[in-house]
Amino acid sequence: MSNDQQYKPATQAVWAGEQRLFEGNATQVPVVHSVSFGYDDMEEWMDVALGNKPGHIYSRNTNPTVDVFEEKVRVLEHAEAATSASTGMGIISSTLFTLLAPGDRVVSVKDTYGGTNRLFTEFLPRQNVNVTLCDTMDEDEVEAEVAKGCNVLYLETPTNPTIKIVDLERLARVGKAAGAVVIVDNTFATPINQNPLLLGADLVVHSATKFMGGHADALGGVVAGKEELIKRIYGYREIVGGTLHPMSAYLLLRGMKTMHLRIQRQNENAQALAEFLSGHPNVERVLYPGLPDHPGHDIARKQMRGFGGMLSFIVKGNTFEDAARCLTRLKLARRAANLGSVETIAGPPATTSHVECTAEERAAMGIPESLIRYSVGIEDVEDLKADLDQALR
């Protein structure tokens, strides 16, 4: 623990959890597919089973490959501990269901990821958990609701797909004062651009499926933070059973080694494209925190080291068909419900982040019908500019 933060993030992304040799002196993390781990010595088996000695018993609980993935995230997020699940939603639901019991109250914002929003609007209320969702941009409202008393304050920034910025330092302070556990979904920013725990949050959650893995070939989720909380979440996830697969853990680990390089490039590409699109005659508006006229720009500058690889833009005309026409013409973008990969990915909220909502619900959330969510890849930025230009004309 004491030496955790001796290195900078680019070094941590490569070395954290891997500063040793593995089985048979392997320099790379082995993918341990074994379901169980055997002990010829009964006493040793007991010690490991009771947690008095490090080791593994059964891979639904812990696994050597998964351990390394959790350790890398733990170090990158400046956390005491970390635990994982099979998907981002797996870890978000495990975290919320661990911390909330019938009669409890959670305060969050309206612009959380679509799946998380479903937990708030459907699955938690069904367990008699009281949910209050505030206007994402109205920090006074969040503050007032939290002050009424709550068990969990759940935040996300930048948000999906409207790229709103939430003031983490201010709201974490408010949450703490109310005795709430403060959770932040850091998927869009990644630990390279933002560390919510350093801004006062208790727990940080990620869909590792996105920028962490970075290659759109493995699902995974992870939560990092206070050891006492992580132990409880692990205890729930272990029994509910949504365990991260060792092969996925390996793919995510491999992707994470280049995370710093990728995110730097994606930050640069996104900034250049946001500026380019802002001046484009067929674009109504660009949503990117790196633009000085973005309403969250000052807070983003305060709490982020880079503005991220996600941007959204609203095509002139303002109908779904206007967005669809542009999307169909893009040559350098996967039209898919994903984000954070090395290749550029674009889509409308209707088939991606807010596929669960009706057109009326999206309108009520303030999501324009001609909005395109654009996850910027690591391609040459001039090629991406030219591609966007031809698609918009």
Ligand SMILES: *Cc1c(COP(=O)(O)O)cnc(C)c1O
């Ligand atoms: C994708 C995503 C999730 C859910 O992650 P899965 O790995 O798809 O389950 C949660 N939060 C955010 C911000 C996401 O983009």
